[in-house]
Amino acid sequence: MSTIEERVKKIVSEQLGVKLEDIQTSSSFVEDLGADSLDTVELVMALEEEFECEIPDEQAEKITTVQQAIDYVNSHLPA
């Protein structure tokens, strides 16, 4: 069973077409990983699917780094 961090990084890698080893938890989607605004929307859609949750738009806007995505999932995932 992979950790949440691994799952998030895998999704980021698939969605943004970057290598897993190039993704740090501190990576910013736009500044470090080359995402455009539509990419970030799709990334949130993919996270919603992977973790079977719904991320409201105002929350989604605040998820700009890998760490923020991990934190969001950690605090909203059903225990």
Place this chain on the structure above:
Amino acid sequence: MLKEQVVLVTGASRGIGQAIARELARQGAKVAATATTVQGAEQIEKDLHAIHPECLGLVLDVRVPEAILQTVDAVKQHLGPISILVNNAGVTRDMLAVRMRDEEWDTVLDTNLKAVFQLSRAVLRDMMKARQGRIINIGSVVGSTGNGGQANYAAAKAGLVGLTKSLARELGSRGITVNCVAPGFIDTDMTRGLDIVQQQALLSSIPLGRLGQPEDIAQAVAYLASPGAAYVTGATLHVNGGMVMD
């Protein structure tokens, strides 16, 4: 051919919408088509079933935002995620501007423009995920020329062109094309209200010398929905017998 494509056509109980739904079903697409009444929806379903067994007739008033979401969900459940959206539903409330009431303005703008945005937004997620999709908006020649007595309708149809181009830019990178078909004067209930004198004046302004048929519009929509139109986006295809050229 449009095999395996899932289409939603709004305003399909008669006229242009009906011709579009029939043509796309004939080309093998699974078509969901909407009417504003239960009776209309049943009629559509019966009509389309004769062409293709996997078709649906649904009730939708595009001015009700929740109904838009429910319709998109229903199509997804029964036929699969929508891959081709045809925004055809439209109304007129003709009146000289000086006497036009806000309500007449709002009804036309809400139905012919705002609902097109809402429907498009509702299908975009699935199209983005699929990395393909077609949105085809039915405009009007009066969106380009203006028309006395139709300030509301012409404004909505001109607005549709800006919406079409913006969505085309925003979604091109995801393989989604967004185009507009702008009919001229088509022989439907909407234009049958004209008197003989108006009809004659109209005909003399059309180089091809006849009103268009709903099928003329359906063929243009079928082209934009086809694989062959993959490189066309943000365009307005005028189908008006030459009455306006640009």
